[in-house]
Amino acid sequence: MAQTNISNMPTIGGKIIKGVSKSDGNITAFHLSDGSKLDYNQALSYVKSGNCTGLVLGGARDGSETIHGVADGDPANNLDSLPVMN
Numbered sequence: 001m002a003q004t005n006i007s008n009m010p011t012i013g014g015k016i017i018k019g020v021s022k023s024d025g026n027i028t029a030f031h032l033s034d035g036s037k038l039d040y041n042q043a044l045s046y047v048k049s050g051n052c053t054g055l056v057l058g059g060a061r062d063g064s065e066t067i068h069g070v071a072d073g074d075p076a077n078n079l080d081s082l083p084v085m086n
Helices: 040-049
Strands: 015-023 026-032 037-039 055-059 065-069
Touching (some): 026 040, 037 040, 040 055
Antiparallel strands (some): 015 026, 026 037, 055 065
């Protein structure tokens, strides 16, 4: 298994995203390297303000805003590849 380059990991507010919480397969929260947890709407605010790396805004079919990882060809830093945490 290849090692992940930590500098390529997505961040919010300068903190690495270490994992996510999910409900019905959808991300509901982000767990950060300092032990804090942001709910989805809080994370959306960071992405909108540009205070993140490796994340972009997208849109769902229903018109709601969504958070996506930047497609860089490295599956290790995709949001769906992050550990699911409580």
